[in-house]
Amino acid sequence: MSQYSKWYHPYKYDAKYKKKVAYFSMEFAIDQALKIYSGGLGFLAGSHMRSAYELKQNLVGVGILWQYGYYDQTRNMDQSLGAVWTEKNYSFLEDTGIIVDVPIFDNGSVKAKAYALKADTFGSAPIYLLSTDIPENDYLSRTITHRLYEDNELTRVAQSMVLGVGGYKVIEALGGADIYHLNEGHGLPAFTHMYAQAADKKKLKSKCVFTTHTPEKAGNEEHSLELLNKIGFFPTGWKQEEVDWITDKSGKVSYTVAALRLAKKANAVSKIHAKVSKEMWGTFKDTCEIIPITNSQNVSYWADKELNTALEKNNDKALIARKKEMKSELFKIVADQSGKLFDPDVLTIVWARRFAAYKRPDLLLKDFDRFRKLVTNTKRPVQIIWAGKPYPKDYGAIDIFNHLVRVSKEFANCTVLTGYELALSRSLKNGSDIWLNTPRKPREASGTSGMTASMNGSVNLSIQDGWIPEFGKHGVNSYLIPDGTDFNDHPKLDQEDFEGMYKILEKEILPTYYDKPEKWLEVMKNSMRDVVPYFSSHRMADEYYEKLYS
Incomplete structure (x- = not known):
């Protein structure tokens, strides 16, 4: 039979x-x-x-x-x-x-x-x-x-x-x-x-x-x-x-x-x-x-074993070294697709998920002068990667994707990657320092990509929607953008979320990453510990x- x-x-x-x-x-x-x-x-x-x-x-x-x-x-x-x-x-x-x-x-x-x-x-x-x-x-x-x-x-x-x-x-x-x-x-x-x-x-x-x-x-x-x-x-x-x-x-x-x-x-x-x-x-x-x-x-599928073993053994030196290796592996993909050489020592921000207008992949660019100032700062540099698949008939989302491609051509430290499937998703979560999540609240039902990012030492910078309020502790295991005053007024909400995001980036994340590496490591470790077991499938x-x- x-x-x-x-x-x-x-x-x-x-x-x-x-x-x-x-x-x-x-x-x-x-x-x-x-x-x-x-x-x-x-x-x-x-x-x-x-x-x-x-x-x-x-x-x-x-x-x-x-x-x-x-x-x-x-x-x-x-x-x-x-x-x-x-x-x-x-x-x-x-x-x-x-x-x-x-x-x-x-x-x-x-x-x-x-x-x-x-x-x-x-x-x-x-x-x-x-x-x-x-x-x-x-x-x-x-x-x-x-x-x-x-x-x-x-x-x-x-x-x-x-x-x-x-x-x-x-x-x-x-x-x-x-x-x-x-x-x-x-x-x-x-x-x-x-x-x-x-x-x-x-x-x-x-x-x-x-x-x-x-x-x-x-x-x-x-x-x-x-x-x-x-x-x-x-x-x-x-x-x-x-x-x-x-x-x-x-x-x-x-x-x-x-x-x-x-x-x-x-x-x-x-x-x-x-x-x-x-x-x-x-x-x-x-x-x-x-x-x-x-x-x-699923933790066994998504979490890098070497990185998490270092966490379990409280071996900070091994954890830092493995994270740097993971960043270097991601940057080989960046170099292959874009011809740009990213630096493993530089804070790397990733926005990666399905491209849709309500997820606001281009929120970082709302004030372009401020964006330019962020990405041209040599004292506290950043690298930014976008990735994701728009629905092939969602022409608004495709326009946003293509706009980010055009903008990225101007900057050696910005890129848009294609082929966002399981393998690239893993590499982005492994190699990012900040996992950026910018949906209009309350339209993100869950948003699980931030969970698997946390499992791999990437710290969430996020709107407080979906799973994040059940996990996030600002400045402890993540960075939380304050809620807007009116979720129904989209122009006002976008401006408030933009301001909140940049304030956290400029006043908290960048100073911590570059000037207080011990504190940054603590936030990263807290993120990895806190995401498991509750956010395990x-x-x-x-x-x-x-x-x-x-």
């Missing part, structure tokens, strides 16, 4: 985690070699799967095998952003032999084949990845799983149906699960399909849980009821009054609201985000409870079982 004919783990699960959980996510960042992710949602899912493996949880992942990934970030001739889609092939994935039908449109169905990422390949819980790019489908059906976050709306809905309905059928072929967990609303069709089949809908609800990840509209997918009916989103078994129940007055279906109505419980991804989510979704009738389970990252994965699945 094939191992794929039943629910399978290569390890005996811990009795504490015996419930069978199927975890649906549009993206997983497991390893640099497997390019099926775009950013933070995938990084979080990847760390969750690694901790599930290390804790021996009875959990499997369900995702999509994106044939062309998200996109490969390149440069045009003038160094501006380029986006290329390249076919990906993975010899380490195994064909499970499972092929399921996904009804899309009224007159037919699409076939989806499940491939398995075995647990021992990269040290993660088993993950089943669905592809429609198989000979059994016509050309259009094969393209459904080509690109992550395809901008064609019909294709996006079809992708959700492959993830949700197809993923549910794969799990059923493996023997079913006790809990179905949607990591963001993309897999909503799993719930709608289950709901249509259930004789006891209240009992069904006890098996459904949901994680909401962002207050941003773009991250809370919604589509017109007309389009969803056209594509056959609601399977046979849904009554009109039930369809009306999850449709708002504008004739649209919000995946988030629908998931909150069909789930027994949901979680937000930080304590602040839980408050924001309740304000956003609490006015909708029949939605479930939203609790905070703060996002976290072991804690998060354990809380999911304790608070969400129970």
